Amino acid sequence: MTISLIDSASAVARVLDAAPDMRADLVREMWAPMAGMYHFIPDGLDMASVHRQNFGFNWENPSDQLREGVQMLVDADAWRRVAGALEAGVAALKAADPSVIVPDLTVLLVLGDPTNAHFLNEVQGLSGFGGISGYIAMTVWPTPRVLDRLEAIAVHELHHNVRYSPGGIDWNPATVTVGEHVISEGLADTFATELYGDTGYTHFVSDATRSDDHVLAKVATGLDVTGMQDFAGWVLGDATARLFGGSPVGLPTGAGYAAGARLVAAYVEAKGTTAAQNVRTPAAEILLQALPRLGLAPSKRD
Template identity: 80%
Template sequence: MTISLIDSAPAMTRVLDAAVEDRADLVREMWAPMAGMYHFVPGGVDMADVHRQNFGFDWEGPVDRLREGLDALVAADAWRRIADALEVGAAALTSVDPGATVPDMNVLLVLGDPTDEHFLDEVQGLSGFGGISGYIVVTVWPTPRVLARLEAIAVHELHHNVRYSPGGILWNPATVTVGEHVVAEGLADVFATELYGDAGYTHFVGERTRADDGVLAKVVSGLEVTGMQDFAAWVLGDSTARLFGGEPVGLPTGAGYAAGARLVHAYLEASGSTAAQAVRTRAADILRTALPRLGLVPTGRH
């Protein structure tokens, strides 16, 4: 296992220092080690577009605030902290499940766009992706809360990466359910709490949402939904669904994370296991145990 954390601080500095017309190519250069995420796309993709889709900073706009954000990440020793956390997380997973695959991976930490209201306010400066084996992208705006949670953010994405690596759970876009996505977010959050306490819980999920039985019941009603274009509403909430052109279903931001954590806790209490041990446990098995314990009726496949 080799975890390669891309040295993106100097790469971002080069972007911000360059003439505007040269910046897009420098963004592509920074993202180049992540191109393998899109090996299934004929002809590949434009990694500058990927940067934007991940709420990455606007390289065409003013740079003073971006420089301040980058300075804050550097001052917080963000790259070392994330690298150390990934090593800790990998050891925690393999110590309880030696058969789990921790792949060689490229990890990119990138500054987000502070002018994007959804990114800054709704998801509070965090967008992470670790669902493709061998790649993790963490996009942040360095608020005090984000900086305090860097380790937890990293291991959350690591849990996803191991879950969806060879020998783990197969994510088939044609058949995957909301239930799988919700359980995966719950497992990743609870795993982060096993290592970092309450800081492990994704911070853009409100406490009221976490405790709301109506939110839980609503998410559970959608567990059998398939079709990834509809997942945003069930997992991230209506605001994100609207942003990406999806149909709202009546859920607040982070509803799927909140429901997932409750479902996972119910399963772990019943099984006596941990989220680390359950990294490769099928969502159907978790839900079959968790739903009755929460007074909810299991339905169908997940």
């Protein structure tokens, strides 16, 4: 397999230096290798709109702050570090499960929008997506915490990517459950900790949320929910649900990540395995073991 990391440092610089009427097309050009993520949408999507939806930098305002942000990523050797982490992650997954299928990867690390309050404050400069086989997108603002976690962010998305690649779990939008999404986040975070220690845990989830039994119990009541329009509230929390027009369910930011990590921890402890070994384990199997160990009622689908 190959890892193709887009040279977005140069691409962002070109956008910021371009005449105003050329910037949107240059953003589309930067995102063009990622268009295959949306192969299932007739006629595809406008990749400039995808950039905005992923909290990408505002090309209409090429500020000094954006130029400084790109330079911070360059100075942190971000692209080399992401590539190295993905190589290490692939090796770890293949060592844990030699038959696992790792697709060729196209990877975009791109500068986020520091003027977006939700992106900067609520999710603390991180928006990642790796759920479609062969593509990983990471939109970041280079805070010290994000820069420290670049490797962990990359392998988190890698775990998702392999989980939803051929031979893994089928993500069917009509039938997928909150439980699958929650377990996938727990597995991905746990995998990142297996490689990078506590840095692996997604940083926009507070320590209080991670240890809150009420959060865990509340998320457990939604594990059987289907309909992806309702997932944001259960997994990312009320603030994100409101932002994207979903229904708040009474959960803090990153609640599903916190619950998922606890459920996965209960399962791997019971089985004596790792998140790397369970990249293709169905969520129902994990929940069947984990829920009673945490004193929670089994999911109706188990």
